[in-house]
Amino acid sequence: MVDRVQVQLFRVGRVGGTYNNHSATGQQGSIARASPGGRAGPTLPDSTRFRLGSWTYRKGSKRIAGFPDRSVKSIASVQIRLPRFCVPNWPRSYQPGSLAAATELRPSPADVNLRMRRDPSESTPYRSQLPTTRRFHRDVAGRPSSITATARTRPARLRPSRLRWRLGKVRVGTIWTRSTHGCRLSDLVVTFFSAPWPWYIAGPVIGLFVPALLIVGNRMFGASSNLRHICSALLPVRVEYLRYDWKRTGLWNLIFLAGTTVGGLLASQLGGFHSIEISERTRLALTGLGIHDFSGLAPREVFMWSALLTPGIGSVVLGGFLVGFGTAYAGGCTSGHAISGLADLQLPSLIAVVGFFAGGLLATHFVLPLIF
C-alpha cells in the first residue's frame, strides 16, 4: 500500500568536463558519516545552486516514471533554492577531489523536512508518515553533489509540494515541485521563475517597457538619469547640471527604479536558484583570468565585500564610476540609448551604442586582464 517517493537534487555545473547531472538511481555514493568537528554550522557545497534532476516513483521494485498524483501525470523538475544568507559559511577553499567538505556533511533528521500536500479528497491523515530518509551524495570529484530525500506516500493521494531543507533552525532551501501537466498556480509561478527565459521572451518583454512607459505617462524608458536625480537630491552644491527640480522630472523614474530593485528581490526569492550557464569558451577564458566560482550572477571572487580592495576595486569601484560618468556624459545607457533611442531611430543613440561596444571590448580584452 505504501510506496516510496524519491527526490534527488543535483548540483548544476560542470565538474571534470562533464555535466554533473546524475540519473536519479545512479551515483548512490555513500556519504561519510563521520563528522570530526561536529555540526559546525552550515557546511554545504560551494555552489549555491541546485537543480533536481528527476523524480523517481517506486512501487515495489518496479520503477515508474512520473508522479503518483491523479492530476499530475509527471513532474518535470524540482528545484532547491538556497538563500544567500547561508553562503558565507560555506566552504569556499574547497579543492575538487578533496573529501574534507563531504565528510562535514552530516544530515540530521531536522535537516530535510518533506512536506506533503494532501489531496483534498483524501481524509486520512498522513502526518505520521512525514519523516523521511535523507542522503547526501558525492559526485565523481568527491564534492557533495546532491541530496536524496525519501518519503513514504500513497499513490494518487499525496504529492510533495515543498521540501524544506533546514540546517538547525535555519531554512536553507526549499524544493518546489514543478509539474508539466499540473495547472496549479504555484506550479505556474515556479515554472515562470525557476528557469531563465529564452531570448525570444526576454528581449520582447524588455522592449515592451518602452511603449508601456510612453502610454502610462509619456515617459522615455531609461535608467541612467536616475543617477542624476539621486545626485541632484543628495548633493546639488556648486554644480549647475544638478540644479533642477528632480522631483518633477525624475520622481517617476526613481519609483520605477525602486520597483526594479524590489523586482530583483522578488525574482531571487520566488525563483529556483539557477546558475548562469555560459558558453564553454567564455568559461575557459574567465578561468584563465582566475575566476573559478561560476555559481552566482556575478563572480563571487570579485563581487564580494571581502574582495573589494584587491580585485574588486577595479571592477566594482572603477567600473561603477565609469558607468556613472559615461552615462551622464552620453546622456543615456543601454536602456536609454540602445533600446529607447534606437527604437526611435535616433542617430545620437547609434553613435552612443557604437561607443558602448567599443568601450566594452576595450575593457574586456585589455583592462580586465590587468585587474584580475
Add this chain to the structure above:
Amino acid sequence: MSTSTAPIKANHESRDTINWLAYFFLGICFGITLTQSEVLSWFRIQEMFRFQSPRMYEIIASAIVVAAVSVALIKRLGVKTISGEPIAISPKTMGLGVRYAAGGTIFGLGWALVGACPGPLFALLGNGVSVMIVAIGSALAGTWLYGFLRPRLPH
C-alpha cells in the same frame, strides 16, 4: 507632473498616486525581467563582449525591434497616454556628437568591468549582491563629477 492642468486638485492627486503605482509595478516587472533574462549577469556581459554566445545580441536586438515597432505604431496611430495626453518623444540633440562617442565609450568600459548598467545595478542589489551598493555609490560619484566638469567638456 504631467497632470498639472487638471482642474480639481483631489482628482489630480489620486491620478498621481495611480501613476506612481503603475511606475512601481512596471519597475517590479523590469527587475524580474532583468533577473529572469540574466542580462544583469556579469558572466552574460562577458560572453557578449567575447562574442561567444548570441544570447545577449538576440535579447537586445529583439528588444529594439519590439520597441521600435511599438514606437512607430504609437506615432502612426496617434496613441495617447492613459490620461489622454498626446505622446511626444523629444529627439536627442546632436551637437558635436562628441558626448555620445566619448561618453558611450566611457560607459562601455564601465559596463564590461562592473557587468551591469544602471538598471541592473539596482536589480542586482535586489538579488542580494550587496556589494553593488559600492558600485552604485561610485556611479553617483561619476555622475556628480560629470556635472562638475560639464562646462569644460566638449559636447
